[in-house]
Amino acid sequence: MSAPAAGAAKRVLAKGNEAICHGAIAAGCRFYYGYPITPQNDIPEYMAAHMAEHGGAFLQAESEVATINMILGTSSTGNRVMTSSSGPGISLMQEGLSFMVGSQLPAVIVNISRSGPGLGGIAPSQGDYFQATKVAGHGDAHLICLAPHSVQEMYSLTMLAFDLADKYRNPAMILGDAIIGQMKEPYDPVPYVPAVPDKPWALTGARGRAARHIKSMFLKDGEIEVHNWKLRDKFRKIREEEVRFEPYMLDGAKIGIVAFGTAARVAKTSIQSARKEGIEVGMLRPITLFPFPEEQVRDMASGVQKVLVVEMNTGQMVEDVRRSTPHHERIHFFGKPCAVPTPDEILEQIRLLAGRKG
Amino acid sequence: MKQVFDRPRTLLDARFHYCPGCHHGTIHRIIAETLDRMELRENTIGIAPVGCAVMLYDYMDIDILEAPHGRAPALATGIKRSLPDRVVFTYQGDGDLASIGMGEIVHAANRGENITVVFVNNTTYGMTGGQMAPTTLLGQKTTTSPFGRDFRTEGYPIRMAELLAGLEGVAYSTRVTVSSPAHIRKAKEAIRKGFEMQLKGMGFSIIEVLSTCPTNWGMKPLDAQKRVLGEMAEYFPLGVFKERKQADFA
Numbered sequence: 352m353s354a355p356a357a358g359a360a361k362r363v364l365a366k367g368n369e370a371i372c373h374g375a376i377a378a379g380c381r382f383y384y385g386y387p388i389t390p391q392n393d394i395p396e397y398m399a400a401h402m403a404e405h406g407g408a409f410l411q412a413e414s415e416v417a418t419i420n421m422i423l424g425t426s427s428t429g430n431r432v433m434t435s436s437s438g439p440g441i442s443l444m445q446e447g448l449s450f451m452v453g454s455q456l457p458a459v460i461v462n463i464s465r466s467g468p469g470l471g472g473i474a475p476s477q478g479d480y481f482q483a484t485k486v487a488g489h490g491d492a493h494l495i496c497l498a499p500h501s502v503q504e505m506y507s508l509t510m511l512a513f514d515l516a517d518k519y520r521n522p523a524m525i526l527g528d529a530i531i532g533q534m535k536e537p538y539d540p541v542p543y544v545p546a547v548p549d550k551p552w553a554l555t556g557a558r559g560r561a562a563r564h565i566k567s568m569f570l571k572d573g574e575i576e577v578h579n580w581k582l583r584d585k586f587r588k589i590r591e592e593e594v595r596f597e598p599y600m601l602d603g604a605k606i607g608i609v610a611f612g613t614a615a616r617v618a619k620t621s622i623q624s625a626r627k628e629g630i631e632v633g634m635l636r637p638i639t640l641f642p643f644p645e646e647q648v649r650d651m652a653s654g655v656q657k658v659l660v661v662e663m664n665t666g667q668m669v670e671d672v673r674r675s676t677p678h679h680e681r682i683h684f685f686g687k688p689c690a691v692p693t694p695d696e697i698l699e700q701i702r703l704l705a706g707r708k709g
Numbered sequence: 710m711k712q713v714f715d716r717p718r719t720l721l722d723a724r725f726h727y728c729p730g731c732h733h734g735t736i737h738r739i740i741a742e743t744l745d746r747m748e749l750r751e752n753t754i755g756i757a758p759v760g761c762a763v764m765l766y767d768y769m770d771i772d773i774l775e776a777p778h779g780r781a782p783a784l785a786t787g788i789k790r791s792l793p794d795r796v797v798f799t800y801q802g803d804g805d806l807a808s809i810g811m812g813e814i815v816h817a818a819n820r821g822e823n824i825t826v827v828f829v830n831n832t833t834y835g836m837t838g839g840q841m842a843p844t845t846l847l848g849q850k851t852t853t854s855p856f857g858r859d860f861r862t863e864g865y866p867i868r869m870a871e872l873l874a875g876l877e878g879v880a881y882s883t884r885v886t887v888s889s890p891a892h893i894r895k896a897k898e899a900i901r902k903g904f905e906m907q908l909k910g911m912g913f914s915i916i917e918v919l920s921t922c923p924t925n926w927g928m929k930p931l932d933a934q935k936r937v938l939g940e941m942a943e944y945f946p947l948g949v950f951k952e953r954k955q956a957d958f959a
C-alpha cells in the first residue's frame with residue numbers, strides 16, 4: 352500500500368513497521384539505507400518498493416557499518432534520511448552515530464529491538480534501553496529517543512523524530528520491538544507539515560558561497576572542550592523542552608506504574624482490570640526516553656505509596672526512575688527479559704503491591 | 710614575466726602540515742588544479758579520510774565531509790544518491806581504504822558508484838606512527854612488523870588497483886606516482902580522467918598513487934622518492950588496469 356497523505360480523512364489499517372514507513376514518507380524522508388535483520392525486515396522491504404515513486408532512493412547496504420555511513424553522507428547534504436535495524440545491527444552503527452552527534456547531523460534510526468546479548472534471539476525485548484538512552488557510541492554523545500506504544504505512535508512519533516532530529520541537528524531513535532512492529536491496528540494520518548529548518552551547513556558544493564566543512568575532529572587548543580560544552584547545552588535544552596509522556600489513570604492512584612512501549616501497552620489492560628477490582632493504580636508512560644521525564648516521575652513517586660517499574664529486560668529504566676525520586680523504598684521492579692508480560696502477570700504484581708491475594 | 714607557478718584557486722593559501730618529502734601535498738595540489746581546470750570547484754564535495762590527510766579542509770576550498778576511518782566510500786554513496794549531479798570524491802590512505810575500509814571500497818566499486826577515489830598508497834600507517842599496512846612490502850620493517858613483513862604470518866601486500874579492476878562496476882582503475890615531473894603529468898592526466906568518468910556517468914574510478922612517507926620509512930626525502938620508483942613500483946606496477954570506453958548502461 353502506498354503511504355497515505357498526512358491529514359487524509361480515512362483511518363489506515365497498518366502494521367507498526369509499515370506505519371513507521373508511512374510516517375517517514377509523510378515527513379519528507381526520501382532516502383533509506385539498511386541491511387536485513389529480523390524482526391524489522393518489512394521496513395526496508397516497504398522502502399525498497401516505495402522510495403523511488405517519491406523521487407528518492409533505496410539502497411541495501413553491505414553492512415550496518417556501511418549503512419550508518421551512507422546515512423551520514425545523505426544527512427550531510429541536508430536531505431531527510433532513515434535506517435532501521437535491530438540488536439547486533441544497531442551495535443555496529445555506534446561509531447557512525449557518535450560521528451553524527453559530533454558532526455551535528457540529523458537522521459532517524461529505528462531500532463525494532465530483539466533479545467540479546469549477542470545473537471540472542473528474535474523475541475521482543477527492551478534490553479536496548481541503556482544503549483538507546485545513555486550513549487551514541489563513544490564520547491559524550493546521546494540520541495534523542497522516542498518509544499511508541501501503538502501503531503498510531505509508530506506513525507506520528509516517526510514524524511516527530513524527523514522534526515526533532517532537524518531541530519537539534521542530532522540523530523533520533525525510534526525504539527520499538529517485534530510486537531509493536533508486527534501489531535496491526537488502525538491509525539489516524541493526522542495533519543502534519545514537516546518542520547524543516549534552513550540548513551545553512553549542508554554540503555551542496557560551494558557555488559557562490561564560502562566552502563563548508565562537516566567534521567567531528569577538533570584538534571586546536573581547547574576546541575574540543577568548547578565543542579563538548581556546546582553539545583551539553585544542546586542536550587540540556589532537549590531535556591528542558593522536549594520531554595513527552597502520558598499520564599494514564601493517575602487520579603487518586605496509590606500505585607504508580609512506570610513502563611514504556613509494549614510493556615506500557617500491556618500495563619494499560621492490567622490497570623483497567625485492577626481499577627475494576629477497586630485498586631487505585633495508574634501509570635506514567637515515558638514517550639521520550641531521552642529526555643527522560645524525570646520531574647514527572649519525581650512528582651508521581653511523591654504522590655503514590657508504591658511505584659512499579661515494568662520492563663521487558665532485567666532492569667534498566669528502573670535506574671532512571673531511582674535517579675528521579677528520593678523515595679527509593681517505594682520502587683518495585685517487574686521484569687520479563689525477552690518476553691512480553693501478560694496482562695495477568697502485571698495485574699498479579701499490582702495486587703501484591705496493593706496487599707491483595709491473587 | 711610569465712608566471713608559471715601559481716596557486717590553484719581551489720588550493721587554500723595555507724602551509725601544509727605534512728612532513729618534508731611527503732607526497733600528500735603534491736597530490737592535493739594536483740586535485741586542486743584539476744578541479745580548477747575542469748571548473749568543478751563549486752560543484753564538488755570531497756571526503757577527507759582518517760589519516761594524515763584528515764585536515765583536507767584546511768587546504769582545499771571546497772565543501773568537505775570528514776569520514777570515520779575507512780568509511781569514505783559509504784559517505785560518498787550517501788552524498789551521490791542524494792545529489793547525483795554533484796561531483797563526489799574520496800581521498801584515502803592505504804590503512805583507511807585497504808584495511809579497515811576494505812568492505813566499503815569493494816562494495817562501492819562493485820555497485821559502480823559514480824564517484825572518484827584518490828587512493829594514497831605509502832605502504833604504512835602515517836598518522837599513527839608507521840605501523841604495518843595491508844600494502845606494506847614483504848620484508849619492510851614497520852613499528853608493528855619490527856622484523857620485516859613476513860608472508861607466513863602477515864600475508865602479502867594487496868594490489869588494490871588490480872583487485873578493483875576485476876569488478877564489473879569499475880570504470881577506471883589506474884596506478885600512478887608523483888615521484889618525478891613526468892610522473893606528475895601522468896598522475897594529473899589520471900585524476901582528470903577519474904573526474905571525467907564521473908561527469909560522463911561511467912561509474913566508479915580509482916586512482917592509486919604510490920607515495921612517500923619519509924618520516925615513518927626513516928628515509929631522507931630523496932631516498933624515499935627512489936624507493937617509490939624502485940621496489941614499490943616493482944611490486945605495484947604503474948599503469949591502467951581498466952578503462953571503460955562506454956557506459957555499460959548507455
Ligand SMILES: Cc1ncc(C[n+]2csc(CCOP(=O)(O)OP(=O)(O)O)c2C)c(N)n1
Nearest residue numbers: 759760761778802803804805833834835836
Ligand atoms: C576506528 C578507528 N580505528 C583506528 C583509528 C586510528 N587511526 C587513525 S589514522 C590510522 C591509519 C591511517 O593510515 P593510512 O590510511 O595509511 O593514512 P596515512 O596516515 O598513511 O596517510 C589509524 C589506524 C581510528 N581513527 N579509527
Ligand code: SF4
Nearest residue numbers: 727728731761835922
Ligand atoms: S607521517 Fe608520513 S604520510 Fe604523514 S605527513 Fe608525514 S610523511 Fe606524510
